[in-house]
Amino acid sequence: DAEITQSPRHKITETGRQVTLACHQTWNHNNMFWYRQDLGHGLRLIHYSYGVQDTNKGEVSDGYSVSRSNTEDLPLTLESAASSQTSVYFCASSDFLESTDTQYFGPGTRLTVL
Amino acid sequence: QKEVEQDPGPLSVPEGAIVSLNCTYSNSAFQYFMWYRQYSRKGPELLMYTYSSGNKEDGRFTAQVDKSSKYISLFIRDSQPSDSATYLCAMGLYGSSNTGKLIFGQGTTLQVKP
Numbered sequence: 334d335a336e337i338t339q340s341p342r343h344k345i346t347e348t349g350r351q352v353t354l355a356c357h358q359t360w361n362h363n364n365m366f367w368y369r370q371d372l373g374h375g376l377r378l379i380h381y382s383y384g385v386q387d388t389n390k391g392e393v394s395d396g397y398s399v400s401r402s403n404t405e406d407l408p409l410t411l412e413s414a415a416s417s418q419t420s421v422y423f424c425a426s427s428d429f430l431e432s433t434d435t436q437y438f439g440p441g442t443r444l445t446v447l
Numbered sequence: 448q449k450e451v452e453q454d455p456g457p458l459s460v461p462e463g464a465i466v467s468l469n470c471t472y473s474n475s476a477f478q479y480f481m482w483y484r485q486y487s488r489k490g491p492e493l494l495m496y497t498y499s500s501g502n503k504e505d506g507r508f509t510a511q512v513d514k515s516s517k518y519i520s521l522f523i524r525d526s527q528p529s530d531s532a533t534y535l536c537a538m539g540l541y542g543s544s545n546t547g548k549l550i551f552g553q554g555t556t557l558q559v560k561p
Contacts, residue, residue: 373553
């Protein structure tokens, strides 16, 4: 069955370190998204990609970067982790051809920055 | 003011009750509306999708949209303990440049007690 996976599921890091969160989907979807979920804010879009070599900034992109070298993967990098980036991170994907724009979410990565 | 407002709850109801979950929004341009369900420690999953004012039913679930009031609702009939989850509303615009740019509410946490 097609799926979307994230790794690691839990990560503890220190302020200032570079961290990369992995996202891998086997849906063969063109569109991929990264969100963070925090109490009081719901899901907020960090970065998104509509295809290989395409990346775009979302609502809360400062301090984050992504790259898309193939269809399946969209890793999220925190250049220099800050305590404000402690959050749960979700990756999602959707099919460009699907009119309902349904996004399929991964299980999430819980990141703690100390 | 947030574009989408949703009471975070928590909402606790007895099994069998009718549940009403609501969101208000400020951007009258939103064209389609979604409800996602998120179980604890899981990613959100699409529950219902609608793009027009009025009601849409799917089993025990009814999604209602009132574009004139900028108000959407999700009703759950005969609620079950398995419905205990966080429910997130989301909305967006059609068009290739808007693909995937969903705006989410904060989510309402629902607990259905046996």
